[in-house]
Structures are given as structure tokens and as C-alpha cells.
Amino acid sequence: MEGDSESSKPFASGKKIIVAGAGIAGLSFVVALRKQWLSQLPTLTPPTIAIYERDPKNFGVEREGYSISIRSDGNAAGLQALSKLNLLETALAQSITGVQEDPGSFGLWDKDWSGILRIKLKTPGNLPVPGMRIARNVLRKILIQSVSAGEEIHWGTTCAGAVKLESGRIEVQLSNGKTDECDLLIAADGSKSKIRSTFRPEDKLNFAGAVAIGGVSRFKDKVPPPVDRDWGFYLSGTGYGLFASPVDEHSAVWSLSYLAKEPREFARQPLSLEQADLILKEARERGKDMAEPFQTLVNATDISTLMILNTLDKQPFPHLNGSLEDMPVVFIGDANHAVSPFAGAGANLALMDGWELAEQLCKCGSLPEALALYDASNLPRATSVVQFSHWAIAFAHFTGWKLTLCIWAARIINRLLFR
Numbered sequence: 001m002e003g004d005s006e007s008s009k010p011f012a013s014g015k016k017i018i019v020a021g022a023g024i025a026g027l028s029f030v031v032a033l034r035k036q037w038l039s040q041l042p043t044l045t046p047p048t049i050a051i052y053e054r055d056p057k058n059f060g061v062e063r064e065g066y067s068i069s070i071r072s073d074g075n076a077a078g079l080q081a082l083s084k085l086n087l088l089e090t091a092l093a094q095s096i097t098g099v100q101e102d103p104g105s106f107g108l109w110d111k112d113w114s115g116i117l118r119i120k121l122k123t124p125g126n127l128p129v130p131g132m133r134i135a136r137n138v139l140r141k142i143l144i145q146s147v148s149a150g151e152e153i154h155w156g157t158t159c160a161g162a163v164k165l166e167s168g169r170i171e172v173q174l175s176n177g178k179t180d181e182c183d184l185l186i187a188a189d190g191s192k193s194k195i196r197s198t199f200r201p202e203d204k205l206n207f208a209g210a211v212a213i214g215g216v217s218r219f220k221d222k223v224p225p226p227v228d229r230d231w232g233f234y235l236s237g238t239g240y241g242l243f244a245s246p247v248d249e250h251s252a253v254w255s256l257s258y259l260a261k262e263p264r265e266f267a268r269q270p271l272s273l274e275q276a277d278l279i280l281k282e283a284r285e286r287g288k289d290m291a292e293p294f295q296t297l298v299n300a301t302d303i304s305t306l307m308i309l310n311t312l313d314k315q316p317f318p319h320l321n322g323s324l325e326d327m328p329v330v331f332i333g334d335a336n337h338a339v340s341p342f343a344g345a346g347a348n349l350a351l352m353d354g355w356e357l358a359e360q361l362c363k364c365g366s367l368p369e370a371l372a373l374y375d376a377s378n379l380p381r382a383t384s385v386v387q388f389s390h391w392a393i394a395f396a397h398f399t400g401w402k403l404t405l406c407i408w409a410a411r412i413i414n415r416l417l418f419r
């Protein structure tokens with residue numbers, strides 16, 4: 001924004017903003033808005049922000065104890081977003097990438113766990129690494145600690161619904177029986193967004209065709225190689241996919257998947273010992289032809305982390321037409337464009353969405369102007385990430401000639417580009 005005066009002030013100045021969901025997207029937005037406002041518009045009245053989060057403050061380590069990839073490539077530039085948030089150094093120091101001598105990389109393993117491909121991406125000029133693997137709860141804690149005292153998070157308070165008032169403001173109904181009003185509602189309440197089902201009831205999640213069983217394995221000593229360093233897909237050729245990755249020096253996450261026509265019913269955590277035993281038995285049976293350390297990983301699973309996950313996703317949607325016309329509600333992260341873990345990019349998109357929406361709100365004199373600019377970058381990248389994830393689901397389960405062809409192609413790429 002040119003100048004920092006009341007006459008050229010951005011739409012958000014002095015407004016009340018409610019953020020539904022203190023996940024990666026919501027927190028990234030809150031931290032980004034404060035940071036950009038303070039540096040670019042220090043004399044203008046900032047917006048006031050209230051954050052409502054369904055989970056209690058001390059959310060279980062088990063729910064988010066797996067690791068995620070934060071990348072710097074193409075449509076998944078989460079690393080750049082963290083750098084702009086001034087949080088990259090802190091995150092790196094607490095990531096598995098930050099503590100290893102060899103930072104590890106994404107790759108593919110054949111049925112004997114020999115590396116087929118080990119992607120060594122170029123480090124973008126202004127960054128220390130091309131990517132990192134970090135426990136999701138660690139990343140979330142870093143973001144929570146960066147929220148300033150004036151932007152209180154109301155823990156254990158679900159946004160149950162919202163309506164547009166005659167005044168043009170939005171009233172949010174809360175699970176504690178109260179309501180709160182705002183000039184702008186940021187829906188960052190994840191893939192099963194309540195706010196989305198209120199304003200876009202027809203816009204549901206789609207089953208992307210795979211079911212995954214997985215968990216975090218804990219080891220007294222080191223994680224068994226090669227999962228102690230690298231992460232990626234083990235191509236079993238049996239029709240079952242396997243993703244494995246280190247989480248920290250003593251734990252690793254594994255996820256065995258299979259293609260299915262329908263999503264599967266599953267028990268929620270906390271699981272009884274019997275339920276957990278049955279799920280682990282099923283994983284061992286489905287992966288019986290997979291080489292070690294598969295069974296070792298399954299046997300060391302911390303049952304409080306065990307999950308069955310249906311791959312669900314949905315295409316992103318724009319804010320300036322259809323049901324959201326004139327509605328001061330913005331959807332970011334999974335609430336707008338849910339992606340399955342096969343994309344390896346949902347958290348990256350969430351970080352980028354948060355930063356970019358804040359950027360437009362600091363610049364633009366009107367909400368439609370901010371939304372047009374935000375949609376222009378969000379829509380194409382989220383669309384291609386969803387598309388890529390469908391390809392990744394197919395690829396992880398290839399058998400026969402398709403798998404052979406892919407392995408050969410991967411070996412050639414590895415030799416030509418990454419040796």
C-alpha cells in the first residue's frame with residue numbers, strides 16, 4: 001500500500017476479524033497479519049482478532065505426532081512462507097532435518113528397500129535447505145507461541161455456525177452458547193469445515209480412492225534404516241502402498257495404504273487394546289510380503305497414534321461468485337481445498353494461504369479487491385496440488401508393467417539429475 005495514512009487505509013484497518021480454527025492456516029494468517037501490519041502500516045489502527053479453536057490447549061501429542069514435509073518447490077512453498085514469518089530458523093532447529101548430519105531427502109525404495117530415487121532439490125538462493133521434515137505438533141506449537149498476547153486463542157470453543165446480519169457483519173455461533181460478531185470471518189477450520197457446510201452445504205469432500213492404516217513407531221534406540229534418514233514411498237508391487245518417514249531420532253511414521261471403491265468406517269482414538277490389536281494385525285497381514293523393517297515399524301507402533309485414514313479431498317473454490325458473493329468470509333487451508341496426505345503439500349498450502357491473505361488485507365482498500373488477488377494465486381496452485389495427489393495415489397499402488405516402467409524411469413531420473 002502506497003503511504004500509511006488514514007485516507008489510503010486498507011479495508012482491514014480497525015475491523016474485527018474472527019478466525020475459526022487455530023491450525024496451520026489460521027495461525028499462519030494471524031502471525032502474518034500482525035507481522036506485515038507492524039512493518040508496513042505501523043501508524044494505522046490494526047484489526048482486532050479473535051481466534052476460536054475446537055481443541056483444548058494441551059491437545060494430545062498423539063493426534064499430531066506424525067511428521068510432515070515442508071517444501072520449497074513449485075506449488076508447495078511452505079519453507080518460503082515460514083521464512084517470511086521469521087520462523088524458519090526455529091522450525092529447522094526443531095525438525096528432523098535440522099538435527100541430522102545428512103538432512104535426508106524424499107525418495108523411492110524398491111521391494112528390498114534399496115533406493116531407486118533420492119531427490120536432492122536445489123536449495124533456493126535465500127534459504128538454508130530445500131525442505132524439511134518436522135513433527136506437525138512441533139510446527140503448530142511454534143506458530144502458537146508466535147501469536148501475540150493481544151490475539152487470544154479461545155481454546156475448546158467450536159464455531160458451530162455463522163450467519164450474515166442485516167448490518168453486513170457476520171455473527172458466529174459458539175459451542176459455549178455465546179455468539180461473537182465480526183466484519184470478516186476467516187474459515188480455517190480444516191477439511192470438515194463447519195463454516196463451509198454453513199455457507200456452501202453442497203461443497204462436500206470426495207473420497208480419493210485409498211484407505212491408509214498408519215501410526216508412529218517408537219524406538220528406545222535408533223529408528224531402523226533407511227527410515228532413520230530418508231522419507232518416501234516403498235514400492236512393494238503387491239498393490240499395497242507404504243509411506244515411511246523419520247519423526248525424530250527415536251520415532252518414525254508409517255502408513256500402509258490400499259485402493260478402495262468406498263471410504264471405510266473406522267474407530268476413533270482412543271482405541272481399546274482389542275481394536276488396536278485388530279488394526280495392527282490387519283496391517284501385518286496386508287503387508288506380509290513387504291521386507292523388513294516394515295514389520296518392525298508396525299510392531300513398535302504407539303497405539304495412541306494408530307489411525308485409519310480415508311483419503312478425502314476437494315477442489316478449491318473462488319470467493320467472488322456463487323454462494324459467497326458479498327459475504328465477508330474467506331476460506332483458507334483445508335477448509336477451502338482439502339488435500340490428502342498423498343499430496344505432501346496441504347500444510348505448505350495452509351502456510352502460504354495464511355501469508356498471502358494477510359498480505360492482501362494489508363494492501364487492499366476493499367475486501368473484493370483483496371479476495372480477487374488472493375484467489376488468483378490460491379486457486380491455480382491448490383487445483384494442481386489436488387490433481388497431483390490423485391496421480392500420487394495411483395502411483396503408490398502400481399503393480400506389474402506400470403510399476404516396472406516407473407521404476408526404470410525413476411532410476412534414469414536419479415542417474416541424470418541427482419547423482
Ligand SMILES: Cc1cc2nc3c(=O)[nH]c(=O)nc-3n(C[C@H](O)[C@H](O)[C@H](O)COP(=O)(O)OP(=O)(O)OC[C@H]3O[C@@H](n4cnc5c(N)ncnc54)[C@H](O)[C@@H]3O)c2cc1C
Nearest residue numbers: 021023024025054068069159190333334344345346347348
Ligand atoms: C497423516 C498426514 C500426513 C500429512 N503429511 C503432510 C505433508 O507431508 N506435507 C504437507 O504439507 N501436508 C501434509 N498433511 C496435510 C496437512 O496436515 C493439512 O493439509 C494441514 O494441516 C491443513 O491445515 P489447516 O490449518 O487448513 O487445517 P488443520 O490443520 O486441520 O486445522 C484446522 C483447525 O481447526 C480446528 N477446528 C475444526 N473445526 C473447528 C470449528 N468448527 N471451530 C473452531 N475450530 C475448529 C481444528 O481443531 C484444527 O486445529 C498431512 C496430513 C495427514 C493427516
